[in-house]
Amino acid sequence: MDHAFSFLFLSLYFSSLLHPTVARGGEQRSKPSDYIDKVYSGSVRQLFEENQSETRLDIARGYMTNSDLEKAVKAFGRRCSNISRIYSIGKSVKGVPLWVMEISDRPGEEEAEPAFKFIGNVHGDEPVGRELLLLLANWLCDNYMRDPLATLIIENVHLHILPSMNPDGFSLRRRGNANNIDLNRDFPDQFFPLNDDVGMRQPETRAIMRWLKEIRFTASASLHGGALVANYPWDGTLDKRKDYYACPDDETFRFMASVYSRSHNNMSLSKEFPGGITNGAFWYPIYGGMQDWNYIHGGCFELTLEISDNKWPNANELPTLWEFNKMSMLNLVASLVKTGVHGKIFSSDCGRPLPASIAIKGINYTVEAGSAFADYHRLLAPGEKYEVMATLPGYKSKTTCISLEEKAMTLDFVLDPEVRPKGNLLQSVCDCSCDGKSKHELVEFFGRTYLEIFLVLIVILAFLCFLLKRRVLFNHLKHRQSVGPKRSGVV
Known part of the structure; x- marks a missing residue:
């Protein structure tokens, strides 16, 4: 009887130390003081079954410290200086620089190429992303001009990697930052007036928002832990109910999420999430998230990637997690140039580039062309x-x-200026302004006949100029560099 009572007491004690993992930003259910004892869940799947019963006092053993991470980023920049640029987008609450690695064949230069960003360690207690992103950067450097996928990405995409958005939370071994704020709830929300006070936002959040004003990102992904699924917008609903709430580009986001899931070792095999993907609001609604804000305010298609069932797995699992996620990360970045519609927009009268908007019928979302x-x-x-x-x-x-197939399509537009009112021919041709007095003096000087001849000559010269610039424009379009077997067109 005594043995049975002791067994029951020990069972209840150890079961109290276990709690289910909540991914994508669920509420922290433990206090910072007892967080280390409760970080692992008894219900999540593990890569290495023999480690499940092991008591782990130092959960960060084998992971890079913030100092190690900074050294690794700078070492990468020195070793791969021909294809990289290292810069900081700001600092954390405690003053830790938020280092970014830009990877491109022309880093730091503005090009007519899409830009992609990876963000890791949004939550301090989800550190797998920061490790995998360093591995990704070094793999691209080592395989440039050797591996076709690495070469494609480096030569056709500007890839920006922020390994840790929340270095303070990592050092504190907790979800929030140094102010204990969940950074994935700190962005302006489309449904509710959250975080509208700029002064109240966290410095890490403000750094991300400034970053998107400086760089026109096409797509993005943040790496999280606690589940195994590719999550896409919307993340919340107007009535706060758990329900599928599709954004205007729902089909595109489902495709992007599936690119990641299908390339993963086992994400697409999930029994909880069909195909290994989920709409955020259908999983559970959150508000003030970074994903929706990127899409609404940054023109950036962002996914939230849950890449590890365990929030903080043992460091010896990192090589396996890297192998499981490597092709997913590479294929997601490469999809920016392998699929979709890309092009430039020109003016027909002078051939200059136009910062126009691209809209798709039936999709309430526009994409802006670059100004350069x-x-x-x-x-x-x-x-x-x-x-x-x-x-x-x-x-x-x-x-x-267009009929968009599996390959990307190049589609350029040449827009005609709107016709100006009649009687303003001289102004439209030479783009000068003349008041009534100067016009009268011009007529007096030339006489009516000479003025007509002058106007005809101006029109002829303008027409010849138009033909010349038109020819230059189409020669430019004819010799444009294309990526892969794209289809091209000019409208």
């Missing part, structure tokens, strides 16, 4: 027909229908 090269990169799910329209105030809109 007027390049746009519109992610779309393949295997569908789309009606693509380019618009810019002062120019006639143009629309064309």
Whole structure:
């Protein structure tokens, strides 16, 4: 009887130390003082079964410290200086720099290429991402000009990697930052007036928001832990109910999430999440999340990737987690140039690039072309027909229908200026302004006949100039460098 009572007491004691893991930003249910004892769940799947019963006092053993991470980032920058640039987007609450590795064949230069960003360690107690992102950067460096996928990414994408958004939370072994704020609840929300006070946002959050103003990212992904699934918008609902709530680009996001899931070793085999993907609101709603904010305010298609069932696995599992996620990360970045519609927008009267907007019929979301090269990169799910329209105030809109297959498509637009009112021919040709008095003096000087001849000559010269620039424009389009077996078109 005594033995039975002792067994029951020990069972209840050890069961009290275990709690289910909540991923993607569930509420922290333990106090910081007893967090280390409760970080592992008794219900989650493990990569190494023999470690489940092991008592782990130092959960960070084998992981890079913040100092180690900074040294590793700078060492990468020195070793791979030909394809990388190291910069900081700000500092944490405790003053730790938020280091970024940019990887490209022309780092730091603005090009007509899509940009992708990876963000790791959003939650301090989910450190797998920071380790895997360093491995990803070094793999790309080691395999440039050796592996076709590495070469494709480096030569056609500007990849930006932020290994740790929350270095303070990592050092404290807790979810929130140094102010104990969940950074994935600290962004402005589309449904509720959360975080509208700029001064109340955390420095890490403000750094991300400034980053998106400086760089026009096409897509993004943040790496989390506690589950195994690719999560996509929307993350919340208007009535706070758990329900599937699709964003305008739901099909595109499902495709992107499936690219990651299908490339993973076992994510797509999930019994909890069909296909290894989920709509965030259907899983459980959150508000103030980074994912929705990126899509709404940054023009950036972001996924939330849960890459490890265990939030803080033993460090000896990291090589396995890297192998499981490597192709998923690579294929997701490569999808920016392997699929979708890409192109530039020009003016027909002078051939200059136009920062126009690209809209898709039936999808309430527009993509802006860049101001420098007027390049746009519109992610779309393949295997569908789309009606693509380019618009810019002062120019006639143009629309064309495309059938998007598995490969990317290049589609350039040449927009015509809106016709100016009659009687303003001289002004439209030479773009000068003359008041009434100067016009009268001009007529007096030349006489009516000479003025007509002068106008005809101006029109002829303008027409010849138009033909010359048109020829230059189409020669430029003809010799554009294409990526892979793309289809091309000009509208």
